[in-house]
Amino acid sequence: MLSVGIVGLPNSGKSTLFNALLKRQQALVANYPFTTIEPNVGIVEVPDDDLIALVDLINPEKVVPATVKFIDIAGLVKDAHQGEGLGNKFLAKIREVDAIVHIIRGFEAPDVPHFYGNIDPKRDKEIVDLELELAGIKKPTLYVLNVSQIGNLPLDNWIIVNAKTGEGVDQLIKAAYDLLGLITFYTIKGGKEVTAWPLKSGSTALEAAAKVHTDMAKGFIKAEVIPVGELLKIGLPANWRGGWTKAKALGKIALVGKDYIIKDKEVVEFKFNL
Numbered sequence: 447m448l449s450v451g452i453v454g455l456p457n458s459g460k461s462t463l464f465n466a467l468l469k470r471q472q473a474l475v476a477n478y479p480f481t482t483i484e485p486n487v488g489i490v491e492v493p494d495d496d497l498i499a500l501v502d503l504i505n506p507e508k509v510v511p512a513t514v515k516f517i518d519i520a521g522l523v524k525d526a527h528q529g530e531g532l533g534n535k536f537l538a539k540i541r542e543v544d545a546i547v548h549i550i551r552g553f554e555a556p557d558v559p560h561f562y563g564n565i566d567p568k569r570d571k572e573i574v575d576l577e578l579e580l581a582g583i584k585k586p587t588l589y590v591l592n593v594s595q596i597g598n599l600p601l602d603n604w605i606i607v608n609a610k611t612g613e614g615v616d617q618l619i620k621a622a623y624d625l626l627g628l629i630t631f632y633t634i635k636g637g638k639e640v641t642a643w644p645l646k647s648g649s650t651a652l653e654a655a656a657k658v659h660t661d662m663a664k665g666f667i668k669a670e671v672i673p674v675g676e677l678l679k680i681g682l683p684a685n686w687r688g689g690w691t692k693a694k695a696l697g698k699i700a701l702v703g704k705d706y707i708i709k710d711k712e713v714v715e716f717k718f719n720l
Contacts, residue, residue: 447489448545448628448644449514449515449516449544449545450514450517450544450545450547450588450625450626451542451543451547452464452516452517452519452547453519453522453540453549453578454521454548454570454574455521455522455551456521457521457558457559457560458549458550458570459551459592459609460518460549462592463592463607463609463615464488464518466607466609466610466612466615467490467516468488468490470619471488487515487517488515488518490513490516491511492511492512492620493616493619493620494512494642496674496711499678500634500640500674500677504634504640506634506637506640508640509639509640510641510642511642512630512642512643513644514626516622517542519539520535522573522574522577524573537577537581540578540583544626545585545586545587545588545622545625546585546587546588547587547590547618547622548574548587548589549590549609550567550571551565551567551570552592552593553592553594555594588605588618588621588625589603589604590605590618591606591607592609593606593607595608596608596613596614605617623644627646628644628645629645629647629708629711630642630710631643631645631654631710631711631713633716634713634715637687643657643658645657645708650705651669651671651703651714652666652704652705653708654714654716655669655716658716661718662716662718663718664718665720666704666716666717666718668703669701669704669706669714669715669716669717670699670700670702670714670715671699671700671706671708671709671713672699672712672713674712674713676693680693680698
């Protein structure tokens with residue numbers, strides 16, 4: 447599973463943001479037996495209105511959302527690349543993740559002093575950016591300004607959150623998911639289980655099948671795909687299979703081979719033989 451590391455200066459609100467993310471913690475961690483859930487690791491559900499609509503339509507017994515792994519990494523300081531503030535240890539943790547969420551303090555709090563004495567988002571951003579650069583760490587980065595009140599702040603390409611209240615966190619999760627280069631496809635198991643699968647953008651139908659189960663990839667024959675929006679427009683009767691047949695009759699379901707590139711928000715049914 448791809449992971450996102452949360453970095454920033456001390457007292458920037460990293461732990462507060464992480465706790466806000468944990469409120470969306472994937473409860474069914476048993477679905478991820480290969481992942482050790484440690485205190486600083488959260489498997490976080492990706493907000494997905496299309497999944498909600500699909501679930502409302504089908505009313506399955508089980509729902510598995512797409513997830514992202516966030517890792518709370520202790521605060522970096524100036525000269526961390528030289529070992530300052532246990533910097534070498536923390537930089538080693540950052541090297542293990544696939545992308546970075548850089549949280550920057552934009553809130554005033556007299557009881558929580560700023561590490562460098564005053565609020566200066568531009569300076570703080572440059573300090574951490576420089577430490578990562580000097581340490582030779584080059585990863586996609588999402589900049590997040592942690593404020594006490596969300597307003598129209600003139601910051602291009604920054605996500606604005608209030609980590610204390612959780613406002614803006616859903617937008618952050620979606621942006622982190624995109625930063626990892628992930629799309630979502632859905633499977634519907636007999637009308638009883640709906641799963642949203644994270645998949646690297648540009649992956650083939652064969653690679654998507656392997657994501658669901660290795661046997662599907664080994665015995666892959668073909669796949670049937672339909673954009674989730676089309677399926678939602680058509681609607682489904684109580685009989686799930688009858689609804690899929692209806693979509694086929696309307697020419698909305700495409701039959702594709704193993705080299706087909708899966709698109710974001712497609713519902714996929716794999717045909718395979720063992």
